Amino acid sequence: MKKVFLVLITITALVIMSLATVSCSSVAQVEPTVAEFMGSDFEITLPENWEGGTKEELESVAEELEELGQEELAEKVEENKKLLLFFGYDKETAARGESVSNLTITGEPAPFLSLDEYMDLTYEDLSKKYEEAGYEFNIVEQEVVSPGNYEEIGRTLIEQEVEGADAGVAQYIIKHESDFWILTFTSDLENLYENIEAFDKSIGTLKILD
Numbered sequence: 001m002k003k004v005f006l007v008l009i010t011i012t013a014l015v016i017m018s019l020a021t022v023s024c025s026s027v028a029q030v031e032p033t034v035a036e037f038m039g040s041d042f043e044i045t046l047p048e049n050w051e052g053g054t055k056e057e058l059e060s061v062a063e064e065l066e067e068l069g070q071e072e073l074a075e076k077v078e079e080n081k082k083l084l085l086f087f088g089y090d091k092e093t094a095a096r097g098e099s100v101s102n103l104t105i106t107g108e109p110a111p112f113l114s115l116d117e118y119m120d121l122t123y124e125d126l127s128k129k130y131e132e133a134g135y136e137f138n139i140v141e142q143e144v145v146s147p148g149n150y151e152e153i154g155r156t157l158i159e160q161e162v163e164g165a166d167a168g169v170a171q172y173i174i175k176h177e178s179d180f181w182i183l184t185f186t187s188d189l190e191n192l193y194e195n196i197e198a199f200d201k202s203i204g205t206l207k208i209l210d
Contacts (some may be wrong), residue, residue, distance in 0.1 A: 002105065014157045024064070034112070037052060037086065037088070038054075038055070039054035039055070039056075039085065039086060040054070040056075040209075041208065041209050042055065042085070042086075042105070042181075042205075042206065042207060042208050042209060043205075043207040043209065044086070044202060044205055044206045045105065045202060045205035046088050046202050047195070047198045047201075047202065048088070048091065049090060049091050049092040050088050050090055050091065050103075050175070051064065051087070051088065051089060051091045052086060052087055052088025052089060052103065053061055053081055053087065053088075054085065054086050055081065055082075055084055055086070056083055058077055058078070058084060058087060059078070059081065060083040061077055061087055061089075062074040062075075062077045062078045062081075065077065065089070065094065068091070068094045068095050069094075069097055070094050070100060073094075073100055075104070079089070083106060084104060084105065084106060085105040085107060086104070086105035087103070087104055087105075088102060088103040089101065089102040089103070089104065090102070090187075095187075099165075099167075099187070099188045099191075101185065101186065101187035101191055101195065102185070102186055102187075103184065103185050103186075103202075104180050104182075104183070104184050104186075105181065105182070105183050105184075106181075106184075107179055107180060107182060108179065108180055108182075109178050109179050109180075110178070110179075110180050111178035112210070113180075113189060114175070115144070115154055115173065115175050116144075116154075116170060117154055118154075118180055119142075119154045119156075119173060120177070122173075123139070123156070135160065135161070135208075136157065136160060136161040137159070137160035137161075138159050138160070139157070139158050140157050140158065140159055141154045141155075141156070142154070142158040143155055144156070144209070145200070147208065148203060148204030148205060148206060149204075149207055149208075150174050150176070150206075152174075152175070153172050153173065153174050153203060154172065154173040154174075155170065155171070155172050155200075155203075156169075156170075156171045156172075157169070157170055157174075157196070158170075158171065159189060159192075165188075166188065166189040167186060167187065167188055167189055167192075168186070168187055168188065168189045168190075168191070168192025168193070169184060169185065169186050169192070170184070170196060170199045171183070171184045171185075172183040172184075172190060172203050172207075174208070176208045181206075181208065183206070185199045185202075194204075
């Protein structure tokens, strides 16, 4: 459990997590976004102008990031390609040399935990780890939503500051059979709230293939 989330921090150079009350609501259904990706065990559609690749394609993704002048992000992808199921990014902001919004997908088996139990254990552990590291982070919203193909998805919105930089995270956790899937959108803080509807929309398109 620790490994999965610490990998996310390494890739984005950001820190996340704390504790919050879990509520239940429903995300409105919207039209699919326009960049479609298919892995061996999932399908997802991302916002316009996003690029990315599954674990078999991550070397090419890293090369594309290098060509766009995003060497540091490319290095993080390369370092962690064995642990990622998918890495996606906003090619438009990457090409402009700005802070790059991105998506990571990871997962792990935890057959004996419910969604609520998994979230509680994960965020409690991470809050301790990140506090020890001296990072500032704050969960501003946490709820169980039901977009798309899954009855329950844990969604957590986080504001954080790492090395003087403010950032936002929208993290979605899905239990599918005995596995947990963790999808994490990271962006600068302003873009998080501007794009949260698009992120929700993308999660609504996710299909985990048996």
